[in-house]
Amino acid sequence: MGWWRRRRRARVMGRPFPESWGEILRRNVPFSEKLPVDDRRELEGLIQVFLDEKHFEGAGGLRMTDEIRVTVAAHACLLLLHRETELYPRMSSIIVYPRPYRARQQRRGPAGTVEEGTEIRFGESSTRGAVVLAWDxxxxxxxxxxxxxxxxxxxxxxxxxxxxxxxxxTPPLPGSLVATWAQVLGDEFESLREEIARGVATLIGAYGASSPAEFFAVATECFFMRPRAMRRRHPELYDALASYYRQDPAAWPGPASR
Ligand SMILES: [Zn+2]
Structure with a gap:
């Protein structure tokens, strides 16, 4: 990162966090209230940089508001706390629809044929620099x-x-985590596939069984949304994700059942 950008970031991070944005966090981002004070401050700084650098766009008639921008930025920046990382360097825009939207979809048929169709989506991530979300x-x-x-x-x-x-x-990992990641996430992915095939109710969403990439995404959702249940039922997976994210959400205050 160049000197100018670093300087601008430092300035943006140091701005006071607007009171109205704090209100939005209280309303829409439950974990923000549970974070330790230093983490909360770091999150507020990251949100400000995210909003300074990323472009938001409404689609399907959605009018962009601070409420949408701040809410999305907060959830996205949760993943970056404590980590020496760039701020989603491959992504520049977030496109938001008011509700789940219909998107073109190609499906491979049994004989290798490609079928064109559409499907309803809640969100998607492209490798060409955009994330799409349904505000609902x-x-x-x-x-x-x-x-x-x-x-x-x-x-x-x-x-x-x-x-x-x-x-x-597998994201870029510190060397100390490479072997553990491959083993733990690989094993957990296989056991989720088996459980889904047997019709067992699982903590980690069934969609995680569709590929290793979806497993990483769905397991992370669970790690932040149901951290105590995950630590209890999948302790090795919890530890691997805690090492990667450098966070321990099971220690956040909140109802014990989560
Ligand atoms: Zn996905």
């Missing part, structure tokens, strides 16, 4: 106290995963 689904994160889902976290995990040029379930 983003707002639902705060209103479902038992939910495990977090569409913003999900799509931004794909961005972290893409930082080395491949979306395959």
């Amino acid at each position: 689904a983003v707002r639902a994160i705060a209103t479902d106290p038992h939910g495990c889902g977090n569409v913003v976290v999900h799509e931004f995990v794909h961005q972290l995963d893409a930082e080395d040029g491949h979306v395959e379930g």
